[in-house]
Amino acid sequence: MRKLIFFLFLLTLSTTIVSAQQYDLVLAGGRVMDPETGLDAVRNVGIRDGKIARIAAETLSGHRVIDANGLVVAPGFIDLHQHSQDLASQRVKALDGVTTALEMEIGVPDVAQFLKAKEGHTLINYGSSASQVAARSLVFGAPLPVGTILPKIGPATDEHATPEQIERIKERLREELDAGGLAVGMGIQYTPGATRLEVIDMFRLAAERRLPVYTHVRSAGRVEPNSAIAAVSEVIGAAAITGASLHIVHINSSCSRDALECLSMVAGARARGLDVTTEAYPYIAGMTTINSAVFSPGWQERLGISYGDLMLPDTGERLTKERFDVLHNSSTARWVVIFDNKQEVIDKVIPNPLVMIASDGLEGHPRNAGTYSRVLAQYVREKGTITLMDALRKMSLMPAEMLERSTPAGHQKGRLQEGADADIVVFDAATIRDRSTFEKPMEPSTGVHYLVVGGTVLVDDGKIVPNVFPGHALVGPGKRAAAND
Ligand SMILES: [Zn+2]
Structure with missing residues (x-):
């Protein structure tokens, strides 16, 4: 026995x-x-x-x-800036090494609806900021339809908000943060009617919640008083005034040929103790909707480009004045690719140590599918201007640290360490x-x-692998607090 x-x-x-x-x-x-x-x-x-x-x-x-x-x-790549959130885009993101793709630039119009729709149906991890653009549209009586993030030009984009309207925008943003928004997302260029004070008020709201602001800045190009330099100054000023953390999206496209000047402004703000970060994608062209405020009169001078620098993504058609006028005045929001930057600038922006890689992924632009492997192929392997480790830092650790400003879950991401989430990319650096x-x-x-x-x-x-949906939501402290009640 x-x-x-x-x-x-x-x-x-x-x-x-x-x-x-x-x-x-x-x-x-x-x-x-x-x-x-x-x-x-x-x-x-x-x-x-x-x-x-x-x-x-x-x-x-x-x-x-x-x-x-x-x-x-x-560590799997973390894309802080991914607009197309459907399965087709998730597949190409996954094949580009991305394990988390967040809609942080502007944010979805309805965070609760977004999180509900994606739960259990998602290949990679997801999340969104609370959209100031959508909140503003709602308060102006022109709510954005689900699935869109940008408003058409109208009172909601072009008119100043009254103090009462600003309060209602903030109220809606608080609701969206309580629904799980990870940050306040702003597309100031798409709402030119927002005054400098309105912008500061939105930063105040973010600071009140101890959350960052992600923003597409007010203007691009070199023509004063509305240059990219002024636009970057505006948001750095708002961060300094309010104490909110600031993430300036796609510095390559917002600042275009002045991107290096804008990076020196970010470096200066950081040196003075401000929490300012930025990101870029490795392409010389951007993309936006042709009837958005980006193309309000004077765009050629502002951006230093003309009709032939615009291309329709689905057909490759380059535009003429006649064609532009038809599309710009149409009520249909069509995407247009804008060739407004130079390769020499991009080649200096991507290796800059302040720059995270983020795709601004949208179907119709190659950045949606190719951003991460393009950096690894062109800058690590071919040009040799970034070490492999530094490229990985820009794609995983730096965005994870940014995410930590919104959720403690960020600490478990972007690291290949015991105890971290098993979000992992395995790739051939030679090919x-x-x-x-x-x-x-x-x-x-x-x-x-x-x-x-x-x-x-x-x-x-x-x-x-077919029929697996391992993606999980990342949510902000508002939702987590509600869950703990
Ligand atoms: Zn943008």
């Missing part, structure tokens, strides 16, 4: 040891890179219950073991490249062999 008990004891002990060593998934023998700790070594990564449970030199056993030999194993072009904007990138989202394999041997 004693022998039997001892035997059973041994059996229990050995199964305990085996189960302790058995991981759900093991990524074996890859070059494991973590921009926060600087780890860059061949390691085995054990994943259990959606988390990175172990990073070790010794062999790990798992229900599934993926051979990552010769491949880079890095990864973008394939999307202005003619074929949805061509997926190649070189991402595996993508793991919350411990679930979403890209397996370079292909999307």
Whole structure:
């Protein structure tokens, strides 16, 4: 009897040891890179219950073991600026290495509806800011339809808000933050009627909630008094006045050929203790709607471009004055690609240490599908102007740190460390490249062999796994407080 008990004891002990060593998934023998700790070594990564449970030199056993030999194993990329949130876009994002794609620039018009619609149907992690543009449209009696983020030109974009209207905009933003908004999102250029004081009031609201403001600044181009320099000064001033953190989106397109000047302004603000951050995407052209306020009279002088620098994304048609007038005056909001920057500028912006990579992803522009692998191919491999580790920092750790200003969940992202969320990209640094072009904007990138989202394999041997939806919501403190009540 004693022998039997001892035997059973041994059996229990050995199964305990085996189960302790058995991981759900093991990524074996890859070059494991973590921009926060600087780890860059061949390691085995054990994943259990959606988390990175172990990073070790010794062999790990798992229900599934993926051979990552010769491949880079890095934190999945976090895109702070992704507009197209449908499955087609999520697929190309996943194949570009992205495990989290957030709509932070402007935000969706209805955060609760957005979160509900996406729950359980999403490939990669998601979330949104609370949209000042949508709140303003609502208060002016022209609510934005679900699925849109930009208003057409009208009173909601062009008129000054009364003090009462500003209070109602703030009230709506508070509701949206309580619904899970991660920040206040502003597209000041799309609401030129917003006064400087209205902008400061929105920053005050963000500061009251201790949340950042993400903004597309008021104006682009070089013509004073409404230059990009003035626009960046405006939001840095609002951050200084209110204490809110500020993230200036797509400095490459907002500041265009003055992007390096704008970066020096961000650096100056940071040197004086302000929390100001920024991002860029690696393309010389931007994209927006042709009947938005970007194209109010004088746009050619402001942007230093003409009709032929505008292109329709679906056909590749370059515009003429006649064609522009028809489309600009139409009630249909069509997207248009704007070639307004120079390659030399982009080539200096992307390696700048202040610049995070964010795609501003929209179907119709190649940045939606190709941003991350394009940086890895062009700047790390071909031009050699960024180290691989620094590129990973720009794509994972820096946006995770930005996200920490909105949610403690940000601490578990953007890191290849024990205890972090198992959001992981496994790619071939020698071959990864973008394939999307202005003619074929949805061509997926190649070189991402595996993508793991919350411990679930979403890209397996370079292909999307059908019928898995591992994406989870990231929500702001308003929603979390409500859940704890
Ligand atoms: Zn924008």
